[in-house]
Amino acid sequence: MTKTKITFFFLLILSLANILASYVSGSAIQSHLFNSDALYLPTLFSDIFQNNAKLDDWFLTPAPYFFPDYPAFTLAYLIGSNTYSQVIAFALIQTALTFFAIWFVARVTTNVNSFLAASTTLVILIWLALSAGQPFALILKSAFHYGAFLSAILLVALWIKFDNEEKSKKKIATFLLMAAITYVTTLSDNLFLVQFIAPLIAIQILTSIAGRDFSLKNNAPLILLAVCSLLGSISYKWIVENQTRYPTAIGIDKLSSNLKDIYQLLHSATVDNPAFGLIFLLYIGIVLNSFTRIMRGEKEGSGLSWLATFSFLSFCATLAAVSLVTNLPITSRYLIPALSWPVIVVFIFLSYRLRDHFSNLAIAISLLTLLPMSWSSYHSIMRNGIAKEYYPEEISCIDNALEKENLHNGIAQYWDAKYLQNFSRLNLNVAQHFDNLGEMHWITSEKYFKQTYDFAIISENAAPPYKISSDALTRINGSPKFVKTCGSKLVFVYGKDKMRVKKIVAPGDSYTWKACELPTIIGEKTAACEMQKKDNSQSGYLTYGPDEQLQAGQYTFEIAYSSAATKGETVGDWDVVLALPKEAKVLKNGPITGTDGAAEKVAGNFALDAGQNLEKIEIRTLARPNVDLKIIYLRVSRVQ
Numbered sequence: 001m002t003k004t005k006i007t008f009f010f011l012l013i014l015s016l017a018n019i020l021a022s023y024v025s026g027s028a029i030q031s032h033l034f035n036s037d038a039l040y041l042p043t044l045f046s047d048i049f050q051n052n053a054k055l056d057d058w059f060l061t062p063a064p065y066f067f068p069d070y071p072a073f074t075l076a077y078l079i080g081s082n083t084y085s086q087v088i089a090f091a092l093i094q095t096a097l098t099f100f101a102i103w104f105v106a107r108v109t110t111n112v113n114s115f116l117a118a119s120t121t122l123v124i125l126i127w128l129a130l131s132a133g134q135p136f137a138l139i140l141k142s143a144f145h146y147g148a149f150l151s152a153i154l155l156v157a158l159w160i161k162f163d164n165e166e167k168s169k170k171k172i173a174t175f176l177l178m179a180a181i182t183y184v185t186t187l188s189d190n191l192f193l194v195q196f197i198a199p200l201i202a203i204q205i206l207t208s209i210a211g212r213d214f215s216l217k218n219n220a221p222l223i224l225l226a227v228c229s230l231l232g233s234i235s236y237k238w239i240v241e242n243q244t245r246y247p248t249a250i251g252i253d254k255l256s257s258n259l260k261d262i263y264q265l266l267h268s269a270t271v272d273n274p275a276f277g278l279i280f281l282l283y284i285g286i287v288l289n290s291f292t293r294i295m296r297g298e299k300e301g302s303g304l305s306w307l308a309t310f311s312f313l314s315f316c317a318t319l320a321a322v323s324l325v326t327n328l329p330i331t332s333r334y335l336i337p338a339l340s341w342p343v344i345v346v347f348i349f350l351s352y353r354l355r356d357h358f359s360n361l362a363i364a365i366s367l368l369t370l371l372p373m374s375w376s377s378y379h380s381i382m383r384n385g386i387a388k389e390y391y392p393e394e395i396s397c398i399d400n401a402l403e404k405e406n407l408h409n410g411i412a413q414y415w416d417a418k419y420l421q422n423f424s425r426l427n428l429n430v431a432q433h434f435d436n437l438g439e440m441h442w443i444t445s446e447k448y449f450k451q452t453y454d455f456a457i458i459s460e461n462a463a464p465p466y467k468i469s470s471d472a473l474t475r476i477n478g479s480p481k482f483v484k485t486c487g488s489k490l491v492f493v494y495g496k497d498k499m500r501v502k503k504i505v506a507p508g509d510s511y512t513w514k515a516c517e518l519p520t521i522i523g524e525k526t527a528a529c530e531m532q533k534k535d536n537s538q539s540g541y542l543t544y545g546p547d548e549q550l551q552a553g554q555y556t557f558e559i560a561y562s563s564a565a566t567k568g569e570t571v572g573d574w575d576v577v578l579a580l581p582k583e584a585k586v587l588k589n590g591p592i593t594g595t596d597g598a599a600e601k602v603a604g605n606f607a608l609d610a611g612q613n614l615e616k617i618e619i620r621t622l623a624r625p626n627v628d629l630k631i632i633y634l635r636v637s638r639v640q
Contacts, residue, residue: 004359005115008115008119008120009119012123015126015370015373017377018373019088021377022130022377023087023091024088024386024388027380032134032138032140033087033091034419036416038087038142039418041069042422043421043422043444045074047447051447057445057446058445058446059442060240060242060244060443062245063145063188064188064236064240065188068097068147068185069143069147069188072090072093072097072147073086076089076090082389083423084389084390091139091140094140095122097150098122100118101150102118102122103117105156105307105344108161109157109303109348109352110304110348112352113351113352116359116362117358120347121347121348123366123370124343125340126373127370127373128273130373130376131372131376135333138336145334145336146336147188148185148191148196149340151185151192151196152195152314155181155185159178160303161174162175175224178225182196182232186228186231187235190245191334194318196229196314197225197226198313199311199313199316199317200225201226203306203313204219204222207306242441242446248327249326249327250325251324251326258323261330262322262330262335265330266339276343286308287309287312287345289305290306290307291309293305304352307348311337311344318338319338347362391425392423394486394487394489397487398424398486398491399424399426401486402491405495407454407455407493409428409431409450409497410431410453410455411437411457411501412456412458412459412468413432413434413435413468414432415459415462415466416462416489417431429448429450430448432444433501434465434466435464435465435469436469437501451505452497452505454495455499457489458470458489458490458492460488460490470492481493481495502548502549503548504636504637507640508637510636510637512633513545514530515529515530515543515633516529517529518543518546518631519544519545520542520543521542522541522542522623523631526630530630530631531543531631532629532630533630538623538625539623540623541620541621543631544618544620545619546619549615549616550614550617550638551608552613553608553640554607554638555605555608555639556603556604556637556639557605557606557619558602558603559592559602559619559634560600560601560631561601561632562597562632563594564594565594565596565627566594566596567593568594569593569594570593570624571623572592572622572629573589573590573591573592573622573624574591574592574621575587575588575589576588576617577617578618579615579617584618590604592629605639
């Protein structure tokens with residue numbers, strides 16, 4: 001190894017040390033890395049390896065990130081002893097993988113200063129990650145679409161190697177490797193179709209036009225790769241048990257606002273970071289030069305011209321796809337290729353053009369970025385010290401409240417659940433629930449949800465639909481044993497298995513719905529929260545619902561109501577039905593008669609067998625015409 005390579009190896013180690021220092025000194029970078037979305041893989045792996053859970057138990061992300069995130073995090077999991085160290089290990093591993101992918105691209109493209117080009121590029125990317133925020137910071141994160149970009153870098157190198165390979169056996173082996181990576185990456189993240197497959201097809205069409213070569217034989221590998229990618233996308237529905245992938249809505253309805261958001265993201269990346277802005281300007285010049293050389297059919301540096309043009313087509317495909325999406329907000333995570341390829345291409349290009357003079361420039365640039373990074377890391381360590389573990393005071397407070405009562409099963413909103421579960425020192429099981437106490441089946445395991453819990457964590461600063469309703473909790477369970485305030489969070493402690501989120505769970509449970517809480521067709525609410533007919537001449541459903549999922553068992557119900565009609569006169573009908581998707585199945589029904597204006601009750605019972613377990617139940621009141629009817633409340637009780 002030459003002195004220059006030794007120097008750059010040292011600079012690489014120093015840049016990785018800055019990542020480590022940023023974590024352990026509690027710098028601002030932690031805000032990007034310890035939120036609930038970023039804790040998807042740490043929670044999943046901990047659940048599988050420590051709790052003997054199965055992948056089929058999980059509601060994965062719409063992009064499940066099987067590759068390369070799962071293999072990389074497996075290594076991080078084996079290295080780290082807890083979530084904190086695993087997250088740090090993953091950041092370092094993914095950064096190292098990025099270096100090797102860039103080095104591979106530089107080697108097969110120009111084979112000039114490959115190590116120096118990759119080293120300088122990585123130093124710049126780390127500097128941007130630590131100082132410029134997203135999307136650059138996503139190089140340090142798992143499950144945020146960076147893996148698809150990493151696969152794209154690797155496959156670009158493999159494609160160029162495949163195209164230049166002369167030996168048939170090596171050519172076949174390279175293609176089979178590409179096909180496997182293409183399949184598993186698209187299965188993991190559909191964005192790969194936009195980031196790699198679409199621009200690859202475009203660049204091959206462009207080079208075919210320039211070379212006047214449209215033979216099917218030459219394009220057969222491209223077609224097969226595209227087929228592998230489509231198969232990967234389709235395979236999701238066969239491989240993933242609990243499917244959360246939703247269709248992407250494409251249209252021009254939000255084109256104007258999307259373009260405005262994209263412009264703001266690009267403007268922020270280039271103007272707020274002048275060094276990156278300069279790199280981006282150089283990149284545009286390189287792309288224009290490369291496109292011209294391809295169209296002229298120039299052979300010198302053809303690999304570099306192909307790389308620059310491909311990267312720009314990936315840039316364009318990414319922006320075009322994002323600008324046409326109508327059902328997703330525009331976030332920086334979707335622009336990873338658009339803002340990362342320029343750095344890679346520029347430094348590979350400079351290493352090729354400057355040849356022997358590149359090392360001096362690369363050392364100068366690396367030092368100019370490493371010095372402020374290292375200075376910032378030093379001050380962060382001096383200010384905050386070095387934390388060998390991540391244990392905020394807020395979580396410590398929660399642990400103290402729960403440990404005294406020996407409690408482990410609770411609920412919290414989405415943005416708290418995995419965070420608490422991972423960084424608590426107790427073996428907590430925290431299920432995700434909405435403000436109305438409904439289960440949130442999103443990036444979590446179905447095994448976390450219980451019939452009864454011990455406690456609830458309520459974030460005072462959470463916005464709907466995330467802030468769990470304390471009123472809903474107390475209405476079902478009564479007042480908690482005690483409430484502990486921990487920073488911005490309230491801990492509602494009920495005791496071992498003494499809190500439920502469903503209104504009716506065990507025999508003996510009952511719940512009363514005020515009539516005004518039930519849906520209606522012909523009714524209007526009264527000041528006393530009753531439901532009366534808007535017009536006595538009408539007929540129809542005065543109340544229905546509550547669409548409650550009930551377990552198999554025996555139930556009773558009572559409907560409190562009043563009517564000015566004489567006793568014995570039929571004023572309406574009630575029925576108990578299973579709220580099936582196409583047609584309700586009636587379990588029981590009966591009449592509602594007049595009460596001479598007094599409040600009375602009609603009672604009944606129904607049973608759900610094992611085949612009807614957790615079906616939604618409706619108890620409906622159907623008012624007849626030309627009589628008055630007022631519903632006061634509905635009460636359902638489980639008796640067995």
